[in-house]
């Protein structure tokens with residue numbers, strides 16, 4: 001265990017399953033290529049459709065909803081979010097913050113506002129958050145950006161009726177990292193009321209050994225430091241975010257490794273809650 005409370009390499013506790021260690025490089029690559037598990041279309045078409053539909057929905061949301069685009073949540077050029085508002089004019093709204101996926105190296109807020117229509121219609125404000133993807137940003141910087149984007153919403157809308165975080169894939173990982181955040185250090189505790197984690201990965205060690213790491217260049221240390229699966233139950237204090245409901249979801253047709261990641265993350269959350277809360 002080091003000073004960050006990070007367990008030594010490979011010590012995931014008794015009973016931990018690490019089937020990925022037995023896989024060939026080719027199999028591991030496939031397990032961590034979500035587009036190859038789409039059942040209806042070929043991987044390239046799946047990726048094209050995903051970004052095409054997202055871009056179209058974003059243009060539609062920007063044309064039809066009251067919104068503030070490129071709102072700066074910090075001083076960095078990449079510290080930007082688009083905020084979409086419901087018809088009701090109020091500061092006391094629930095806020096839904098979305099963090100896109102793309103293995104920390106692709107995707108943007110400009111193709112990720114597909115949930116804006118249904119949520120704003122229900123009286124929810126939606127913030128779609130950009131962060132500096134690789135190679136511009138490092139994973140540690142992205143985690144910091146996500147933390148600052150949440151603090152920005154809390155400070156700007158102190159009367160909010162709850163902050164709900166949602167992330168998809170790599171974005172689910174970034175959202176889950178708030179469970180390790182030390183909010184008192186940041187001078188504001190966000191009014192977190194819910195976490196929606198969709199098809200995320202929470203133990204980054206297997207990812208390090210795939211070609212997806214070529215741009216991100218995560219070391220094993222970076223991966224462990226940024227793996228809530230490995231840090232949650234050894235974190236020194238009960239994470240503030242654990243006081244709210246956490247929904248861990250995974251797509252039916254995602255790879256067995258993606259299913260295992262979500263399942264084991266659920267287990268560690270429940271274990272941590274029973275120990276610390």
Ligand SMILES: N[C@@H](CC(=O)c1ccccc1NC=O)C(=O)O
Nearest residue numbers: 033034035036101102103169170
């Ligand atoms: N190169 C990956 C792309 C990918 O992983 C991805 C694409 C869009 C949204 C999320 C993704 N994965 C995780 O963040 C693949 O082929 O599946």
